[in-house]
Amino acid sequence: MGSPLEHTLTDAVLARIEGNADPRFRQIMTSLIRHLHAFVRETELTEAEWFAGIQFLTATGQKCDDKRQEYILLSDTLGVSMLVDAINHRKPGSATETTVLGPFYVPGSKHLPMWADIAAGLPGVPAYVHGRVLDVDGKPIVGAELDVWQNDAEGFYDVQRPGASYARGKFTTDAEGRFGFRTIRPVSYPIPTDGPVGKMLLGMGRHPYRPAHVHTKVSAPGYEPIITHLFVQGDPYLGSDAVFGVKDSLVVEFVAHSAGPTPDGGNSTVPFHTAQYDFRLVKMR
């Protein structure tokens, strides 16, 4: 059934890639064309569905600007970002697992001293996050850098509010590989749903929420840098993260404390949380 072209077209398209094309580009385009055609054949896409696809892809591109990357959101919500992450960061079992960078990273955060408060002035539950940076044998790494960022108690990152700058900072491990900073407990929040990706999630019957987390980039000379999150244990969205970023090993208990002594040697007049995590880095190959 069907015209001969229906069955010969894929090979005809592949034959058109010249032998002198860059071998890696050729390999990528060959795989892409094969899968794209297989998708069309498998679904027997109607012309109206094809056009809806064209409109979706166009609208997704047009939703992007210097603050919004709807295509990364699409990649995240279809599990593609986490798959790319998994393939590119195959590590020994003892190393800290990685997860998505997300769209809210901003390079150039300020270096801050141990126990500085990255959320000074923000409403929210005070939290003290601390631990060590170790190698895979458990040896402390001195002078490792932690770049951390997170949202506020209403679920927004600073870059989502015009002109705002908060809840970001860089910390350096001490002679025993220790780091510590003060913040507020992050909250779960919906990824932006006012664009094409939001409509797609709705169509699939999916919610847009991510479980609460603190983003971290950890690096040290001679070690492979990692991009990961610390997730808040008990969050209702841990089992259904809209971007599939959760790994069990990254879920951390935020322990509730009454007012009293805090890990930085101070004293809190209000209840607070503490969270402890040791990162483990792999030597650069």
Added chain:
Amino acid sequence: MGSPLEHTLTDAVLARIEGNADPRFRQIMTSLIRHLHAFVRETELTEAEWFAGIQFLTATGQKCDDKRQEYILLSDTLGVSMLVDAINHRKPGSATETTVLGPFYVPGSKHLPMWADIAAGLPGVPAYVHGRVLDVDGKPIVGAELDVWQNDAEGFYDVQRPGASYARGKFTTDAEGRFGFRTIRPVSYPIPTDGPVGKMLLGMGRHPYRPAHVHTKVSAPGYEPIITHLFVQGDPYLGSDAVFGVKDSLVVEFVAHSAGPTPDGGNSTVPFHTAQYDFRLVKMR
């Protein structure tokens, strides 16, 4: 090799599509996610390549406006448009074959009398295109409508030139199923190469040319309408159309004539071409 997530992620993403999603949307997204993930696994896409892909898709969306549809161009140049066409227009062997609509169709062209000149005032080689509209048994269809459009002698469609309107028209078949119109011989031309799709073609070592053709939409009450081209026999790009639109049955000889009598009963003082083609439509099912 690789983390467990690398192998379980596709099923985790698919499991998230709710049972209450529209069944067809579910089917399409399931196939899309499977193939997208298979593509990433097969190529072991690096993070830099993934990001280059994000940038390409974004730029393709942002190149689109009310006159330019870069995503249709992408679909065309990857053979996806022709595949969708083939799947949606499986016809008996005697019916006229279909091909891509292309980005230059404009609805609402004027109805013109037989032998009207759609290219009046345009430089180029005069051409008389004529034939019949028949059913698959060869019986003439009276009152069938031909909507035709083509480029000028420099390779541009009117919509590519601000404010211009030319080389389009609608014709109706007479009591014997005949149509005829005057035009200029179309020329081969490059699809737009100033956008992301142009760069992609270059990377694959492909040229951007389409062989010369006249676009036609043919419809008649009670018959399935068709969208097709008449290609000019002898064109150097017939074997390598940038959008894979050529089918042998759509290649027509443009016969060269010296100055003298023309098919419309007139007389030409300059050399001209004639092309003859009978369209065959299938009864509406």
